[in-house]
Amino acid sequence: MDTIKIKHNVDEERINISFDTQDGSFSFPSVELDIKTDIDFNELLLKLSEFIEIKKSVEFEFIDSMDLLNTSSKINLIKVTLEEIYMNYNSLIQECTNVKGGEEDKDDDELPFLNQ
Amino acid sequence: MGYSDWFKVDLHIHTDYSKKTKTNDYQGNFDVDVLKQKLIDNNVKLFSMTDHNIINVDAYKAYVSNCKEGDPKLLIGCEFDIEVPESNKTITYHSVIIFENESIEDVELISKKIEELYTRKNSVITDRKITIDELYELFNSYNFFFIPHAGNTKSILDPYKGYDLKLCQQMVLLMPSAFEKVKESVRQHYNEGFDLLKTYDFQEKDDIPYINFSDNHNCNKYPCTNKDGDDHQFYCIKGQPTFESIRFAFIDPKSRIKKYSDVEVLQRSDNFIHSMQFHNHSIIEDQTIHFSPNLNVIIGGRSSGKSLLFNILGYKIGNVKNELLTKYKLDVSGLKIKSFLDIDFKDSISFNLHDVIYINQGDIVNYFEKNSLVDLIRESGKNDDYKTALDFFKVEKSNLNQLIETLVELYSELIDNLNSNFSLYNKDIESIFDDSYFFKPIDQITDKEISFSNSSIILETLLDNIEKFRNNENFNLDADELALTNKFAELVKYKKADFSTLQSLYHNRVELINRSNEILAKKNASLSLKSREKESSNHRLASLKSNVMSLFNILNRLQKHSEIIESYQYNFEKSIKISSEVDVVLELENFENVKDKILEGFVLTEKHSLYQTLILLASNKIKIKNLPDNSADNLKKKLSTQLKPIVEYFDKPIEYLKYAEENTSKNNSPGYNSEKYLETILKNGNAKIIFIDQPEDNLGNRFITDNLIDIIRDLKFQKQIFLVTHNPSIVVYGDAENIIMCTNIEKKITYEQFVLEDRVHQKEICDVLDGGHYIFDQRSRKYNIKKLLQS
Numbered sequence: 001m002d003t004i005k006i007k008h009n010v011d012e013e014r015i016n017i018s019f020d021t022q023d024g025s026f027s028f029p030s031v032e033l034d035i036k037t038d039i040d041f042n043e044l045l046l047k048l049s050e051f052i053e054i055k056k057s058v059e060f061e062f063i064d065s066m067d068l069l070n071t072s073s074k075i076n077l078i079k080v081t082l083e084e085i086y087m088n089y090n091s092l093i094q095e096c097t098n099v100k101g102g103e104e105d106k107d108d109d110e111l112p113f114l115n116q
Numbered sequence: 117m118g119y120s121d122w123f124k125v126d127l128h129i130h131t132d133y134s135k136k137t138k139t140n141d142y143q144g145n146f147d148v149d150v151l152k153q154k155l156i157d158n159n160v161k162l163f164s165m166t167d168h169n170i171i172n173v174d175a176y177k178a179y180v181s182n183c184k185e186g187d188p189k190l191l192i193g194c195e196f197d198i199e200v201p202e203s204n205k206t207i208t209y210h211s212v213i214i215f216e217n218e219s220i221e222d223v224e225l226i227s228k229k230i231e232e233l234y235t236r237k238n239s240v241i242t243d244r245k246i247t248i249d250e251l252y253e254l255f256n257s258y259n260f261f262f263i264p265h266a267g268n269t270k271s272i273l274d275p276y277k278g279y280d281l282k283l284c285q286q287m288v289l290l291m292p293s294a295f296e297k298v299k300e301s302v303r304q305h306y307n308e309g310f311d312l313l314k315t316y317d318f319q320e321k322d323d324i325p326y327i328n329f330s331d332n333h334n335c336n337k338y339p340c341t342n343k344d345g346d347d348h349q350f351y352c353i354k355g356q357p358t359f360e361s362i363r364f365a366f367i368d369p370k371s372r373i374k375k376y377s378d379v380e381v382l383q384r385s386d387n388f389i390h391s392m393q394f395h396n397h398s399i400i401e402d403q404t405i406h407f408s409p410n411l412n413v414i415i416g417g418r419s420s421g422k423s424l425l426f427n428i429l430g431y432k433i434g435n436v437k438n439e440l441l442t443k444y445k446l447d448v449s450g451l452k453i454k455s456f457l458d459i460d461f462k463d464s465i466s467f468n469l470h471d472v473i474y475i476n477q478g479d480i481v482n483y484f485e486k487n488s489l490v491d492l493i494r495e496s497g498k499n500d501d502y503k504t505a506l507d508f509f510k511v512e513k514s515n516l517n518q519l520i521e522t523l524v525e526l527y528s529e530l531i532d533n534l535n536s537n538f539s540l541y542n543k544d545i546e547s548i549f550d551d552s553y554f555f556k557p558i559d560q561i562t563d564k565e566i567s568f569s570n571s572s573i574i575l576e577t578l579l580d581n582i583e584k585f586r587n588n589e590n591f592n593l594d595a596d597e598l599a600l601t602n603k604f605a606e607l608v609k610y611k612k613a614d615f616s617t618l619q620s621l622y623h624n625r626v627e628l629i630n631r632s633n634e635i636l637a638k639k640n641a642s643l644s645l646k647s648r649e650k651e652s653s654n655h656r657l658a659s660l661k662s663n664v665m666s667l668f669n670i671l672n673r674l675q676k677h678s679e680i681i682e683s684y685q686y687n688f689e690k691s692i693k694i695s696s697e698v699d700v701v702l703e704l705e706n707f708e709n710v711k712d713k714i715l716e717g718f719v720l721t722e723k724h725s726l727y728q729t730l731i732l733l734a735s736n737k738i739k740i741k742n743l744p745d746n747s748a749d750n751l752k753k754k755l756s757t758q759l760k761p762i763v764e765y766f767d768k769p770i771e772y773l774k775y776a777e778e779n780t781s782k783n784n785s786p787g788y789n790s791e792k793y794l795e796t797i798l799k800n801g802n803a804k805i806i807f808i809d810q811p812e813d814n815l816g817n818r819f820i821t822d823n824l825i826d827i828i829r830d831l832k833f834q835k836q837i838f839l840v841t842h843n844p845s846i847v848v849y850g851d852a853e854n855i856i857m858c859t860n861i862e863k864k865i866t867y868e869q870f871v872l873e874d875r876v877h878q879k880e881i882c883d884v885l886d887g888g889h890y891i892f893d894q895r896s897r898k899y900n901i902k903k904l905l906q907s
Contacts, residue, residue: 049561
């Protein structure tokens with residue numbers, strides 16, 4: 001199964017998050033996570049929920065040129081939180097892929113005309 | 117059967133004596149026995165042998181001497197050549213003269229008079245003529261009918277044409293006469309001519325008698341009309357085969373003279389009531405009374421058992437409105453009844469509700485007092501329309517209840533909202549602006565569970581119904597239709613699968629958000645105290661915003677709904693067309709305003725709109741009367757009490773008759789309404805049998821003479837009618853076929869059947885009915901003779 005690569009460019013005030021489907025089938029604009037004050041993941045979650053439809057799991061990496069992950073506890077906490085969210089996402093994709101496979105077989109049995 | 121029934125009559129039959137006075141007039145050999153057998157075969161009950169200007173006394177003697185009971189009855193008659201010398205024309209017209217007399221002595225006497233007249237006039241036997249004056253003089257002491265030809269050849273009009281046709285018409289009108297040999301197609305023409313001479317009162321009455329006889333000239337070919345052997349269409353008259361019945365027929369031809377073909381139709385009696393058998397009853401004499409399929413009137417003195425018979429009949433046909441058990445408390449289980457379709461008597465006859473109109477004494481006025489026209493509607497066959505109209509009011513009632521229910525729900529929602537927290541505390545403001553941070557929760561996506569549930573139901577129902585549709589025995593799907601159905605089923609299954617994917621995706625999204633929120637909540641919990649306080653403050657701010665939005669939303673809806681109720685009117689009207697002239701209208705009038713009625717339930721110091729009042733109520737600025745608090749439940753109770761009269765009003769809309777624009781039973785007298793009610797019910801009812809007990813009690817005399825009698829005369833040939841009455845006009849002008857005379861002698865009631873054409877019965881009828889003599893006399897004078905003579 002192809003995965004979506006999520007790249008995080010970490011800055012002091014923001015994290016730029018870009019998405020790569022690796023097969024050119026989808027193109028998603030990047031999301032900018034403002035980390036100056038409170039952190040709002042709503043926009044990111046919206047992207048992830050769209051990925052559910054194409055049933056692709058994600059791989060992720062953090063590019064931290066200023067070594068902020070080690071120096072800022074806030075940014076590190078954000079990174080850890082993001083990782084947890086991605087892992088949950090992948091686990092959900094795994095669950096629904098397993099269930100979906102079973103359902104598709106069943107549906108095919110009920111829809112003989114689709115096989116014609 | 118004892119009532120007036122139809123019988124065939126033929127008062128114009130020749131014998132071979134006509135050959136003596138007219139050359140070659142009679143064909144074949146006359147044999148009175150052959151004629152008699154032919155009359156019996158054709159069921160002729162009353163006849164006459166009418167030769168030209170002569171009487172065949174031998175034939176009369178031969179018939180009378182062998183006459184047995186039940187044989188056709190013979191009246192003496194002769195066909196005269198009548199000349200009109202004043203007209204200066206030599207042509208004559210033929211007129212059949214029928215005498216009341218029946219005995220052989222009278223035949224001989226009348227014949228002798230005729231022969232003596234022509235001897236005196238020195239007439240040649242083949243050229244006998246008589247003037248109308250000579251005829252009067254000759255038979256001055258006799259009762260006779262004058263039945264001239266009025267069409268065809270030898271018409272009474274011929275000698276009068278160009279001389280004085282008016283004189284001719286006047287003469288015919290004044291005599292007890294009928295016209296013979298007038299074609300159906302020219303009747304109207306005759307009627308119009310005679311109408312010109314009638315007084316105003318009678319101009320609209322179509323009561324010129326026309327009757328055709330066989331004019332048979334060959335007994336072997338009877339009933340052929342003439343020498344050439346044309347078929348004869350028999351005429352019938354109503355009553356007993358007597359001279360008096362003919363008199364009645366000529367007085368009231370519309371009711372008493374009909375072609376046999378029309379009578380045949382009338383004699384299809386349906387399941388009308390045929391007879392009733394009284395046997396071993398405590399207060400009623402043993403007897404069997406028969407009922408005419410037409411008009412039966414029940415008459416008698418006070419307490420003679422008229423209404424009792426009316427109610428016994430109602431009871432025996434199972435009519436719910438009869439008052440036998442409640443009013444008379446009489447056991448009639450031993451009495452038997454029979455319909456025209458029954459062979460034997462039985463305990464009762466069943467009729468459908470709509471087959472019978474049953475109007476008790478005083479009922480008509482009660483209809484208006486009770487404000488219910490449901491009987492009229494039912495008996496006019498408009499039950500379905502009535503039900504539809506009532507359903508309309510039920511729906512409107514339900515709509516009103518729904519409006520009130522929604523108002524209470526909105527009020528309840530308002531109270532709940534007002535109890536919400538609308539404060540933004542300073543501590544929260546400070547916390548919100550603090551430098552610390554927290555992870556904002558992920559917004560939930562729109563809840564789709566209800567939408568998904570509805571879609572699932574649609575899909576399952578569709579699949580189920582497609583299967584039923586495919587296998588239904590009544591649809592008979594052909595191959596193409598079946599293929600189309602299968603394709604549709606496949607489409608639905610495809611959509612079901614598609615829908616399943618959509619649901620799955622949605623649930624995954626929700627799951628992702630939930631899991632993410634759990635992660636964020638855990639992270640927030642690990643943050644500093646200030647961060648956690650900031651998170652809580654933000655949450656309270658969001659809650660405040662939500663409360664405010666929710667309050668605005670409810671206020672907006674309450675305001676709109678209050679406006680709907682404030683402008684609510686219940687002026688509803690539904691019409692049920694009973695006839696082209698009369699509608700029954702079901703109506704609600706907006707007698708009390710709903711808003712005002714609601715506001716009356718509150719303690720108010722000044723007047724406000726309903727919306728403002730409810731706001732004041734919800735914020736406890738005003739109070740609900742007589743209730744401890746302003747809860748939604750108490751508001752509901754109060755509104756229910758306040759609006760009860762209005763809501764209940766919807767169950768019983770006002771019913772009234774609409775005669776024309778601006779002319780309704782609401783603005784007319786009870787008497788007038790009763791008349792219109794009866795007229796409508798009688799003219800439009802689908803019932804086969806009509807019962808009315810003493811209609812004259814509620815009706816004006818003018819209505820009875822001008823309307824009711826005409827309606828009855830028309831209806832009685834379509835429906836069986838039973839009328840209890842004291843009114844001689846209804847009996848005589850209504851031309852009752854069957855008069856049931858009730859007598860009560862020493863608490864023993866007797867029912868006897870009378871007929872109008874019987875002279876003995878006439879006397880007894882006159883004795884019982886007030887003004888009966890006068891009415892009989894008036895009826896005999898068809899026209900205002902004095903006025904006619906002056907014209």
